[in-house]
Amino acid sequence: MTTAVIATPAGDAIPTSEELVARAAAMVPALRARADEIEQARKVPGDVIAMFRDAGFFRILQPKKFGGWEMNPIVFMRVLGELGRGCCASAWSMMILGVHNWEFGLMDERAAADVWGEDDETIIASSYPPMGELTKVAGGWQLKGRWPTSSGSDHGAWAFIGALERNEKGVPVDRHALLVKRDDYEIIDDWYTFGLAGTGSKSVLIKDAFVPDHRAHSMIDYKLDHRGTNYLFPFAMVFYSSVSSVIIGFAQGAIDVFIDQMKVRSDNGTGARTALSPYVKDRLANAVTRVRSCRARMEQMMAHATSIVEKRELISIDDRIHYMLDMARIGRECEEAVLTLYKCTGARGVYRSNPIQRYLRDTLVAANHITQDADNNAGALGGYLLSGDLPPMLYARPDQG
Template identity: 30%
Template sequence: MADVGRKSTLDYSVGQEVDDRAYAAMLARTRALIPQLRDRAARTEEIRRLPPETERDLHEAGLFRVVQPKRVGGSEFDYVALVDCAELLGKGDASVAWNFANLASHHWMLAMFDKRAQDLVWDKDPNTLVASSFIFPAGRARKVEGGFRLHGSWPFSSGVASSEWNMLGSVVDSDDEADGIEYRIFLVPKKDYRILDTWNAAGLRGTGSNDVEVRDAFVAESLTVSVSDLAGGPTPGSAINPNPLYTLPVFSLFPYVLSGVALGNAQACLDDYVEIAHHRASTYNRAKLGDLQSTQIKIAEASAKIDAARLIMRSNCIEAMAAARRGQIPDMAVKTRLRRDGAYSVNLCTEAVSLLFAASGARGLFTSGALQRQFRDAHAINSHIAFNFDAAGTNYGRVALGLPSENVTL
């Protein structure tokens, strides 16, 4: 059944300063994957990572490289591509969409590193995947000649089994308290970290978001970037990647790397509910569910939440790109609004799924159906710190009241 109450997701040209035909073709390739992703969803959960054939499909469609620089063969689409493609993949399987969004965004971030880091990864293979964990307190680094010594254990490194590198966030220790705390990201090759098989989760089971451990590894300075260099404006990689895409504030827009996953998962849940309600009769009185006013109201409420979430996500990404093209660096009020909206829009998606799950009755409990997975995935997505509205809302309120931001990554 077609998506309820809106146009096809193919109509995504607004704000996209790239070849609209190329973008439409990318979305068409992405949409074509939905049926097989749904078919593989149970197996993806069972093996707790992307199946090799799914990973291959994403590579062949060019999805991992949607925001990678053109100079190395990437598509270099606008930032909103992460939301749009994740939404479509999320309609098939949220775990697949989650890994796509994470791994694709790391090509975008790598373009902001020193050229030597980019060359080291992409000269060997521009399709190389890079995982991450930006839990900065999980690591400790100290400055040494030529670079840093890094040590720590990081959770939630999604897609790590498929990746040859990892971007790990760490606090840099300093002997001088006047220097303050520095947050820095370290690009670490697979040989320098150990993967710990810890990912046994209720939702997003197929993401393989295992822990990684580093024991006193040397990381050359050229393979690191300070979080302060990613706050908006020119970055160490701007000299060779001049597209404003690579001047966006990374952690202000961080929620939108993953928010499309929640959107696609919620839209799939709604589409499935409408399809079932259209044909199914009540178990107890044989009344057609689609004729019940309560069913109609649930469809209206859930679709309104999902459409509102989509509008928030896409408009913020499009506006951020437009500002970057004008050379504008967002102030703290804008940055905290972006974080607020990112959390709020995903919360709307979670509310929509929860509403539909409750309305589905006992039939939604069967593991043979998609609804229970969509419900589990929705709440797993919402548990990410980027979507914690209490945290994002508090920081937005602080800044609105003239108090300093408590989010040190902004």
């Protein structure tokens, strides 16, 4: 099956947020039709990534100096919320691969020039868990190890890799993201999962790579510097909320499918229209309310944060730690919404041919992502409110207090 391509405006024209969201919404039927194929292939095909590229989605967060539109991250999040309604794996891959373009706004411009100097459509993959070994050397870093769950890794010509910087006693003092060339790492196909199988989130193996200083940055050192306004949001906030946004799309997709099915379904025993059941109507309404609440919380959080960064100010620790739980709760609440609907489907819901079971599986896996850890983030917020304590290596370097 072919996928429709939506053209990007010619020249320097920058589309509005509404135009970009409309492009994403127009892709939903084609993406939904290919979701089974993508899940079975265990990766998103190149033509789907090309469709996203042609629609301009990779330019939303990309710095203007390197061919992008440098838009507020909420635009990207709204697009993800639409794409997630169609194919969860494709939307997830767009989220992971696309959010990296924002990261260059935090870095030395030489890093972006290395990647986009010849081709401003080059795609970057990632794996941020600090799993490997990082050593400071003259002019940069030596990096080696194995990193899991690099979503969309087949499409990346580079990858951001996470690692801890340690002092001479082995104590972590910073958390870095390091930009590594594709020639310096191997992709290991170990992604066999019951959900989000189509994301191709394979492992990355680095035997020994040198990364110059200008291709590395701290993920926790949040400060005012050269970066533009739309890059003044905290690193974790943009990445965590991008994950939350795409999960909102998954849950909305389950709602869409549920409504389509229940409008035409009849009870096997009585022949009564299922849509007339108060039980079905109640579950649908409660699922919708959960998802709408998640979306509203995301919009409110980003609007408040935007009002701060537009004044060239940093977002306070007090706001940031509240935001972290706001975002983490989205995974749990969307998971609850989809499960609420799934319980109404009865035996029909267990068949692989029913897309709602895939929305459920994909949402369950997505809600297990570290960014959606509502339990630990709740504990962190409660501890902060009671004692002022903060989790280490997340909000600041140890030497920053």
